[in-house]
Amino acid sequence: MRIGQVTLMVGVGLGLMVATGFFLGRLATRQRLGPPGVRVVNEPLEGIEPNANGSPRIFVAATQSVYLPTQVLEYASVPVPVEKIVLDWLPKDTTYGQRLYTATNDGFQISTTVVLMGRDRTSIHQPEYCLLGSGWRITETARDTIPVQEPIPYQLPVSKLLTINYHRTSRGALVPVRGVFVYWFVAGDQVAGDHLKRMWHLAWDMMRTGVLQRWAYVSCFAICRPGEEQATWARIKQFVAAAVPQFQLVPAAEASPMGHGPPAGSARHLPPKDEL
Numbered sequence: 001m002r003i004g005q006v007t008l009m010v011g012v013g014l015g016l017m018v019a020t021g022f023f024l025g026r027l028a029t030r031q032r033l034g035p036p037g038v039r040v041v042n043e044p045l046e047g048i049e050p051n052a053n054g055s056p057r058i059f060v061a062a063t064q065s066v067y068l069p070t071q072v073l074e075y076a077s078v079p080v081p082v083e084k085i086v087l088d089w090l091p092k093d094t095t096y097g098q099r100l101y102t103a104t105n106d107g108f109q110i111s112t113t114v115v116l117m118g119r120d121r122t123s124i125h126q127p128e129y130c131l132l133g134s135g136w137r138i139t140e141t142a143r144d145t146i147p148v149q150e151p152i153p154y155q156l157p158v159s160k161l162l163t164i165n166y167h168r169t170s171r172g173a174l175v176p177v178r179g180v181f182v183y184w185f186v187a188g189d190q191v192a193g194d195h196l197k198r199m200w201h202l203a204w205d206m207m208r209t210g211v212l213q214r215w216a217y218v219s220c221f222a223i224c225r226p227g228e229e230q231a232t233w234a235r236i237k238q239f240v241a242a243a244v245p246q247f248q249l250v251p252a253a254e255a256s257p258m259g260h261g262p263p264a265g266s267a268r269h270l271p272p273k274d275e276l
Contacts, residue, residue, distance in 0.1 A: 031206070034213040036116055037186035037250040038097075039067040045096055049084035061087055066097030066114040066216070069246040072239060075101035075110065093118025097247070101239070109222065110239055114247070116216040121202070124217050126195050127183050128161070136163040136179060143193055146237045150245035151252065157193025158184045158240075162229055180232045182220045182240065186250050187213035218248070 047061030058081055070077055080098040097114040117123035131138060140162040145155040163179040184191060185198040190213065192198035198215055205213050220240060224232040 031119075032211050033119055034205070034211045035188040036095075036214045036216060037188055037190070037248060038114055038116060038216045038218070039247050039249065040064055040095060040116065041067045043067070046079065046081035047084050047087050048081035062095065064095055066095055066116055067247050068097045068099045068112060068114065069243060070099075072101060072243045072246070074103050074105055075239065076104055077101045080111070080113075090115070091118065091120035091123050093120055094123040108235060110236060111221045112243070113219050113221075114216055117214060119212065121212070121215075124185070124198070124215050127159075127181070127217065127219060131161065131163060131181060136165050136181075138162070139164050145193075146240050148241050148244055154251060156184065156240070156244060157191060158182050159194050160233065176226055177223055178226050178229055178232075179221060179223050180229055180236060182233075182236050183218060185215050185217055186248055187215045189250060191250055 042063065043065050044060045045062040045065040047059050048056050049059070051057045061082055061084075068077070077099040080100050082096050082098060095116040095118070097116075099112050101110045101112060102108070115123060128138060138161050142160045143157070144160050145157055148154055148156050159182070161181040161183075163181055165177050165179065166174040167177050168174055184193050185195070186192075187198075187201070190201050192201055202213055202215065205211050220236050222232050222236055
């Protein structure tokens, strides 16, 4: 390769780097934060951290939280504090909502979590990493939908993960435990059933409008015995269909069935006055 060709290639590369930096700089200066796709309320969020004396310390971690209903179908619930290690690890402008739902008829439990980003996009990451980090191994991944009837009938796209872990009994034996983990993402007028689709929407909106969509990551997790995965999935679907209309703002009643925003000229769904 001739020296002139090398010089030309270096020049083109530097030019692309400068142009890219300029473009990203322009995006940063015109960036606006979009509205959330979940209800945010002025209710304190509790945090929890271990104490030297063995009893955990509960503290107020934030003055706002993502709303989750206290009762869904036959499920009663209790709020779950966010661990301090999570609060320290994720960006400070992250908003959380966590509740543990227990069926009053048979004790079946569903853990539900919402993580809402602010201006820092790193609040939202691939859920698979958290599962692996907590000792669960993913055995199957699938894309699916959950029919939701309110505020309008639509199909909620989700990712479904089947997982396995092992519990050690008092006698030292390892017993397999299965789990069904379901998640999706929601922003101001969009729903994504997987991480790649959410990233595509985020990048496209930034380039097209300069709006940084405020994405929320919603997950439901239930533990079961081996062989009960399909029955557990059926119960999660029923739970999600009843719970989602109570805390998720997408789609609004005026929106299209796919939840991609209201028609031109229509009024946008607004949360109650005590919400932000």
